[in-house]
Every structure is written in structure tokens, then in C-alpha cells.
Amino acid sequence: MTAKRGEEKVIATVCNPHCGGICLLKVHTKDGVITRIETDDGEEPQFRACVRGRAMRQKLGDPLRLKYPMKRVGKRGQGEFERISWDEALDTVASELKRVRDTYGPAAILHFGGGGDIGYLNMGTLASYFFNMFGGSTTPWGMASFEGANLATLATLGNFMQCANTRDDLLNSKLIIMWGWDPAVTIASTNTSWYLVQAKEKGIRMVSIDPRFTDSTAVFADQWVPIRPGTDAAMLIAMAHVIIRDGLEDKAFLDRYTVGFDRFKDYVMGEEDGQPKTPQWAEPITGVPAAAIEALAREYATTKPAALITGISPGRTAYGEQYHRAAITLAAMTGNIGNHGGFPAAAPGGFAAPFSAYPFPIIPPGLSANPVESQLPPRKLVMQGEFIAPPCDVPHRVLVADALLRGKAGGYLTDYKLVYIHTTNFVNQFPNSNKIAQALMKPEFVVVHEAYLSATARYADILLPASVGMERNDLAAGGATPMYGFAQKVVDPPGEAKSYVEAFTELAARVGIPDFLDMGDEELVRQMVKDNPEVPDFEAFKRQGCVKVKLPEPHVAFKLQIEDPDNIPFSTPSGKIEIYSQQIADANDPLCPPIPKYIEPWEGPNDPLAKKYPLQLITTHTRRRVHTQLETIPWLLELFEHAIRINAADAQARGIRDGDQVRVSNDRGQVIVPARVTERIMPGVADLGQGAWYAPDERGIDRGGCANTLTKDAPSPGGAFPYNTCLVQIEKV
Numbered sequence: 076m077t078a079k080r081g082e083e084k085v086i087a088t089v090c091n092p093h094c095g096g097i098c099l100l101k102v103h104t105k106d107g108v109i110t111r112i113e114t115d116d117g118e119e120p121q122f123r124a125c126v127r128g129r130a131m132r133q134k135l136g137d138p139l140r141l142k143y144p145m146k147r148v149g150k151r152g153q154g155e156f157e158r159i160s161w162d163e164a165l166d167t168v169a170s171e172l173k174r175v176r177d178t179y180g181p182a183a184i185l186h187f188g189g190g191g192d193i194g195y196l197n198m199g200t201l202a203s204y205f206f207n208m209f210g211g212s213t214t215p216w217g218m219a220s221f222e223g224a225n226l227a228t229l230a231t232l233g234n235f236m237q238c239a240n241t242r243d244d245l246l247n248s249k250l251i252i253m254w255g256w257d258p259a260v261t262i263a264s265t266n267t268s269w270y271l272v273q274a275k276e277k278g279i280r281m282v283s284i285d286p287r288f289t290d291s292t293a294v295f296a297d298q299w300v301p302i303r304p305g306t307d308a309a310m311l312i313a314m315a316h317v318i319i320r321d322g323l324e325d326k327a328f329l330d331r332y333t334v335g336f337d338r339f340k341d342y343v344m345g346e347e348d349g350q351p352k353t354p355q356w357a358e359p360i361t362g363v364p365a366a367a368i369e370a371l372a373r374e375y376a377t378t379k380p381a382a383l384i385t386g387i388s389p390g391r392t393a394y395g396e397q398y399h400r401a402a403i404t405l406a407a408m409t410g411n412i413g414n415h416g417g418f419p420a421a422a423p424g425g426f427a428a429p430f431s432a433y434p435f436p437i438i439p440p441g442l443s444a445n446p447v448e449s450q451l452p453p454r455k456l457v458m459q460g461e462f463i464a465p466p467c468d469v470p471h472r473v474l475v476a477d478a479l480l481r482g483k484a485g486g487y488l489t490d491y492k493l494v495y496i497h498t499t500n501f502v503n504q505f506p507n508s509n510k511i512a513q514a515l516m517k518p519e520f521v522v523v524h525e526a527y528l529s530a531t532a533r534y535a536d537i538l539l540p541a542s543v544g545m546e547r548n549d550l551a552a553g554g555a556t557p558m559y560g561f562a563q564k565v566v567d568p569p570g571e572a573k574s575y576v577e578a579f580t581e582l583a584a585r586v587g588i589p590d591f592l593d594m595g596d597e598e599l600v601r602q603m604v605k606d607n608p609e610v611p612d613f614e615a616f617k618r619q620g621c622v623k624v625k626l627p628e629p630h631v632a633f634k635l636q637i638e639d640p641d642n643i644p645f646s647t648p649s650g651k652i653e654i655y656s657q658q659i660a661d662a663n664d665p666l667c668p669p670i671p672k673y674i675e676p677w678e679g680p681n682d683p684l685a686k687k688y689p690l691q692l693i694t695t696h697t698r699r700r701v702h703t704q705l706e707t708i709p710w711l712l713e714l715f716e717h718a719i720r721i722n723a724a725d726a727q728a729r730g731i732r733d734g735d736q737v738r739v740s741n742d743r744g745q746v747i748v749p750a751r752v753t754e755r756i757m758p759g760v761a762d763l764g765q766g767a768w769y770a771p772d773e774r775g776i777d778r779g780g781c782a783n784t785l786t787k788d789a790p791s792p793g794g795a796f797p798y799n800t801c802l803v804q805i806e807k808v
């Protein structure tokens with residue numbers, strides 16, 4: 076760094092480690108070491124960092140950081156490595172890539188990435204660019220966070236990335252329904268909680284629908300409605316029944332802006348299948364009293380404007396896409412789309428503001444296609460305007476372990492021979508960790524490009540050490556609170572760790588990709604904002620660490636379509652909000668119907684498996700970590716104990732007391748963790764926070780308490796990841 080020895084420097088940067096927030100950090104350094112982190116105390120809205128952002132300096136110096144390239148010395152999976160040079164590491168990776176491509180074809184290279192530290196340059200897009208230029212790869216599809224929401228929103232509203240109002244618009248609501256949404260913990264865009272505090276001060280009523288009495292419920296809500304996981308579509312559809320029965324639907328809105336309401340109405344009222352979807356029908360399914368469903372339905376339909384904020388977690392269930400489709404339909408029925416104070420009931424973290432940055436300008440469009448995919452027929456259930464639309468024969472991410480294990484013989488496109496994993500902790504974060512760990516023993520060669528000795532890194536043949544935020548430059552752009560962040564380099568990475576830009580540029584040269592990138596990361600950030608009127612002064616952007624985008628009024632998604640429907644259609648095939656989706660109908664899958672329906676999830680209370688495993692497990696995002704990241708930070712370990720949270724009645728029936736060690740198990744695996752006995756979760760449901768580090772002992776019992784040791788590796792028909800559909804038993808050990 077340029078400061079003199081002993082001199083303190085303060086550098087502005089942003090923190091965006093995949094929590095959905097982008098916050099300002101003012102980082103004090105001395106002699107190249109971070110000494111203190113402050114946050115935004117400037118003009119409103121301030122992008123104040125949370126406890127994780129302020130603890131970030133312990134992340135950089137973590138003893139589990141990978142500092143040097145390494146090669147495996149013991150058996151794969153044992154985690155024994157020996158330091159090698161970058162030259163040896165890159166030469167080996169380059170020759171293996173070429174060997175596998177030339178021997179088996181590029182589809183035999185499975186490239187798996189995409190989470191991590193999500194700046195534009197380091198989120199994995201660069202890796203896709205590399206593989207596309209290299210001749211292609213198999214790139215599994217499906218977004219863990221919200222694939223169900225993606226399908227539902229594209230099908231119904233024709234857009235996914237821009238379907239949220241900016242958070243300041245919440246102050247225009249008269250009723251806010253937090254449906255499976257806990258922004259006090261999950262951030263869901265910087266400042267969401269700040270606006271909710273203001274909404275509370277303003278007296279705006281808030282209701283929380285959640286199996287847990289969350290921190291957001293405790294702080295913001297006037298009412299808590301506990302609901303059985305995976306049954307949200309049933310409650311929403313029963314609310315639709317009340318609204319139709321009482322004639323409360325906004326008929327003018329439905330006539331003008333939607334198609335297919337009559338088909339939905341027939342289903343709801345029982346014309347289609349003889350079963351009216353009344354609150355009494357939904358009560359035994361959802362566990363929510365019919366009177367509460369009835370009251371909320373009437374309240375939502377008669378309080379205008381009202382914001383139904385649908386969290387994405389209820390959509391991470393079997394048939395989770397139906398929940399999102401039903402919610403958007405309800406927002407349309409009440410005329411709460413495109414108006415101030417309403418909300419389209421689509422994925423809430425969307426990129427709300429009319430940003431110019433989203434396309435990744437450094438990738439020439441013609442070169443960004445994957446040659447392996449261009450040759451395959453399209454998937455059946457691809458919606459018009461889909462952002463990433465891999466064809467059929469490319470495995471869903473939930474099925475990668477199965478694809479590796481069974482390959483061609485199991486009906487997959489090919490036998491996968493080389494796996495390149497980056498920006499994701501595959502073993503830990505995808506369903507059925509034991510199966511993934513087993514599957515990673517199969518390929519001929521495994522590269523893990525990582526910053527930590529993660530559960531996945533243990534399976535590498537070659538480990539490439541990556542730098543993390545604050546050790547390199549990157550661009551971040553925030554949605555529901557509009558801003559750009561300069562994720563600026565503050566200190567050097569440890570040892571020989573390198574940024575993606577450096578590593579892929581060097582790897583590209585070795586495999587013979589000419590002109591991959593000819594500039595460093597700061598210059599790339601400059602290029603990305605070059606023509607962006609919202610970032611007129613690059614030097615000021617760098618100095619201040621962020622640009623707060625000032626909008627003349629809160630941004631409301633789909634306002635233009637609602638104000639001028641004759642000239643500005645929705646981007647659906649019909650130009651309208653599609654309650655009935657012909658695109659979905661064309662795929663002809665009875666388990667993904669063209670109107671939103673409640674389909675009983677597998678591994679629910681009525682599944683025969685419930686006799687053996689009677690508790691429904693949910694796997695929430697916790698305040699102590701971001702997925703598996705930050706898990707080893709001592710300050711954060713003090714904040715929140717990793718434990719299974721279980722209702723007092725279920726604990727008592729099992730002789731479990733608060734703090735007891737318990738075994739949580741099903742046919743896929745076992746974890747041993749402490750139990751927290753609480754009234755803050757409904758009976759019959761248990762919560763094991765996702766992201767704890769997978770650590771099987773010699774008997775295969777996961778002592779780290781990773782949620783995915785228990786979850787099932789089956790995607791929902793519409794692509795949703797069923798992380799919250801999982802039956803378990805809990806017993807005292």
C-alpha cells in the first residue's frame with residue numbers, strides 16, 4: 076500500500092458477501108493490516124454494515140484461508156495437500172482441461188460455480204466466459220435461492236430481475252404482509268429493516284406468516300401466523316376463495332391486465348375438481364385456523380394499498396413455484412401491482428431500480444454462448460425472457476451428484492470426467508451432502524478454486540487459492556435500495572492467493588485462449604461504469620466507495636405497464652399478467668400446472684415416511700454467517716449458537732431439554748448438534764440453520780451439523796430447490 080510505515084489509512088469499500096446487502100465499510104489500515112472497520116455515518120440513506128460486515132477483518136486472516144496452490148497427496152477427500160507453485164498448478168489444470176476436452180469432448184467438463192463473494196468480476200461470470208471460450212462445458216442450471224420464484228415470476232409477470240419496488244415505497248403501504256421473510260436477519264437489500272422501522276413508527280400494520288417467530292416478527296409485526304412449511308400455496312389459494320366468495324376482487328384490474336383468472340376461479344371455487352378451496356379446506360393442510368385465513372384475506376383485499384412481500388424461502392420447497400404463482404395472482408386480484416404501496420408479490424430481492432449496469436459489458440455478447448449448450452434442444456419449461464436458459468440434458472444443480480455418479484448409464488448426457496468448482500461450497504450447500512461427497516470421488520480430476528479449506532476443497536486434486544472481498548477490486552450494484560458499490564482493494568491477499576481476474580487470465584493463456592482479458596480489475600471496474608450516467612465521476616466513486624442513486628420517487632415495478640397498458644405490455648406472451656400460463660401449459664407437466672395450484676409436497680405430514688421421521692425440517696439463513704462464509708469468525712461464533720431449534724412440546728415428548736445433544740436423522744444422514752427448546756417455532760417443525768460446516772466423523776455422523784446432510788436431492792418440477800421439504804426424527808443422544 077502507498078501509506079508510509081506506521082501511518083493509518085482509511086479506505087472506503089463495500090461489503091457484499093452474498094447476503095443480499097451491499098454496505099459501506101470505512102476500513103482503517105496500518106502497515107497493510109486492517110486495524111478497525113467503521114461504516115456509513117454520512118448522508119441518508121446510510122448503507123450501514125451489520126455485525127458481519129464489521130467483523131470482516133477476522134475473515135481475511137482466518138487460519139483456514141488457502142494461501143498457496145496445493146496438490147492432493149493422500150486419498151481424495153482426506154484433505155491432505157502439499158504446497159506447489161502457481162506454475163505447476165496452472166500447468167496441471169490446463170493440461171487436464173485440454174486432455175478431457177480432447178478425449179471425451181467439452182461436455183465431460185462439469186463447471187460448477189456461482190455464489191461466493193458476489194461482485195461482478197468475482198461472482199463466477201468470468202469463469203463461464205473462460206469455459207465458453209475454451210470450447211464449452213456442462214454448466215448445471217438452477218438458482219438455489221429462487222429458481223421457483225424465477226419460473227413463477229417470468230411466467231406470470233414476464234420479468235424476473237426487475238419485479239420489486241424500492242424499499243422506500245414500503246412507507247406508502249397500509250398493510251405489509253411478511254410472508255416467510257425475515258429481513259432483520261437476511262438483510263434482503265441494505266436498509267430494508269430501516270424502512271420497516273419507519274413503517275412501524277408510522278403505524279403501518281404488519282403481519283408475519285412463518286413457522287418461526289422470527290426476529291423480524293418480534294420487532295416489526297403486529298401479528299404472527301404460524302404455518303406448516305410447504306403449504307403456503309394452500310393458504311394463499313384459500314385466501315383467494317374468500318376474496319372471490321365475497322366479491323372483493325378488483326374486477327377492473329383483472330379484466331384489464333390479466334389473462335386466465337376464470338380458469339383459476341374454477342379451480343378455487345371447486346368447479347374444476349369438486350373441492351372448493353375454502354379456509355376450512357386449508358386449515359388441516361396449513362395448520363392455520365380457518366378464521367385467521369378468512370380475516371387476513373378480507374384485510375388484504377380491503378386495505379389498499381397493501382404490500383404482500385413474499386420471501387423466497389417458502390418457494391424453496393417441493394412445488395415451491397406454486398406458492399409464488401399463487402401469491403402474484405393474489406396481488407393481481409387485489410390490484411396491488413404497479414401501484415405505490417403495493418407489491419407484485421414476486422421475489423423481493425429483485426433489482427428494482429432501472430439500472431444500467433446489469434449486463435456484464437466486458438463479455439462480448441457473441442462469445443458468451445456455451446458451445447456445449449448451443450447444440451442441445453431447449454428445455455420444456457423455459458419461459459420467454461429467461462436470463463439463464465440452459466437446454467435439456469444439462470443437469471439441474473440438485474442432480475449434479477446423481478449425474479456424476481450415474482452419467483450416461485443414468486440417462487445423463489455424458490460421463491463427467493473433470494469437475495471445476497469455484498465460488499461455491501458444493502458439498503455443503505447443495506442437497507444431500509453425503510451423496511455429493513461420494514460423487515466427488517468419481518471424476519478423473521477435480522479442481523477447487525476457493526478461498527478456504529472448505530468441505531468441498533477437501534475433495535480437490537488441485538486447489539487454487541482465491542482472494543476475497545477487500546483484497547481485490549470489484550463492482551457491486553444493489554437493487555431494492557439503489558446504489559453502486561466500489562468493492563475496493565484494501566489489503567493484499569494472504570500468501571499467493573490471487574483474484575479471479577488474474578487466475579483466469581493466466582489459465583486462459585495456458586490453454587490458448589487469445590485476448591482473454593487485457594486489463595486488471597480496477598481498470599475493468601472503470602470500464603464497467605464508463606458510460607453509466609449514474610456513476611459520472613470514477614475517482615469520486617473510488618474515494619467514497621459507493622454511489623447512492625437518487626430516484627425522483629420510489630421506484631414501482633410494472634408502474635409503466637399499469638399506467639399505459641395499450642403501449643407498454645408486460646413481457647409475457649400475451650402482454651398481460653398470466654394467471655393462466657400457456658407457456659407452462661405447453662410443457663404439459665401435471666405437477667407444474669398452468670394455473671397456480673396447491674400440490675401436496677413429498678415428505679410432508681401425510682407421507683408414510685412421517686411415521687419414522689415425523690418432524691418437518693426447515694433450514695434457515697442465520698445471522699452468524701453467510702451460508703458457509705464467516706463461520707469460523709470468533710466474534711460471530713459468540714452471536715448465535717448453531718443448534719437445532721425445536722418446539723417445547725416436541726422436545727418434551729422426546730425427553731429433550733434445552734442444550735441437550737441430539738441426533739437429527741433420516742435415511743440420507745445424521746447430524747449431532749445441541750437442541751434449543753423454544754416456543755418460537757411451531758410444533759412439528761424443527762429448524763437447523765443452513766451453512767454449518769459438514770464434518771462427518773469416522774462413522775459418517777456429521778458433527779458439524781450441516782443442514783444438507785439431511786436434505787433431499789430432488790428438484791421440484793418447476794426447478795425449485797426443496798431445501799425446506801425434509802422429514803427428520805430427533806432424539807437425545
Ligand SMILES: Nc1nc2c(c(=O)[nH]1)N[C@H]1C(S)=C(S)[C@@H](COP(=O)(O)OP(=O)(O)OC[C@H]3O[C@@H](n4cnc5c(=O)[nH]c(N)nc54)[C@H](O)[C@@H]3O)O[C@H]1N2
Pocket residue numbers: 093094095219220221254255256257260261262263284285286287289302303304305306307386387388389390392693694695696697698699700701702766799
Ligand atoms: N445473515 C444472512 N443473510 C443472508 C444469507 C445468509 O446466509 N445469512 N443468505 C442470503 C441469500 S443467498 C439468500 S437466497 C437469502 C435467503 O433469504 P430467505 O429465503 O428469506 O431466508 P430463510 O432464512 O431461508 O427464510 C426466511 C423465513 O422463511 C421461513 N420459512 C421457511 N420455510 C417456510 C415455508 O415453507 N413457509 C413459510 N411461510 N415460511 C417459511 C423461515 O422460518 C424464515 O423465517 O438470504 C440472504 N441473506
Ligand SMILES: Nc1nc2c(c(=O)[nH]1)N[C@H]1C(S)=C(S)[C@@H](COP(=O)(O)OP(=O)(O)OC[C@H]3O[C@@H](n4cnc5c(=O)[nH]c(N)nc54)[C@H](O)[C@@H]3O)O[C@H]1N2
Pocket residue numbers: 093189190191192197219220221391497498499500501503504505524525526527529541542543544575694695696701702703704765766782783786798
Ligand atoms: N439446506 C439449505 N441449503 C442451502 C440453502 C438453504 O436455505 N438451506 N440456501 C441456498 C442458497 S439460497 C444459496 S445462495 C446457496 C449458497 O451456496 P454457496 O454459494 O455454495 O455458499 P457459500 O458458503 O457462500 O460458498 C461460497 C464459497 O465461495 C468461496 N469464495 C468466496 N469468495 C470467493 C472468490 O472470490 N472466488 C472463489 N473461487 N471462491 C470464493 C467461499 O469461501 C465459499 O466456500 O446455498 C444454498 N444452500
Ligand SMILES: [Mo]
Pocket residue numbers: 219220221
Ligand atoms: Mo441465495
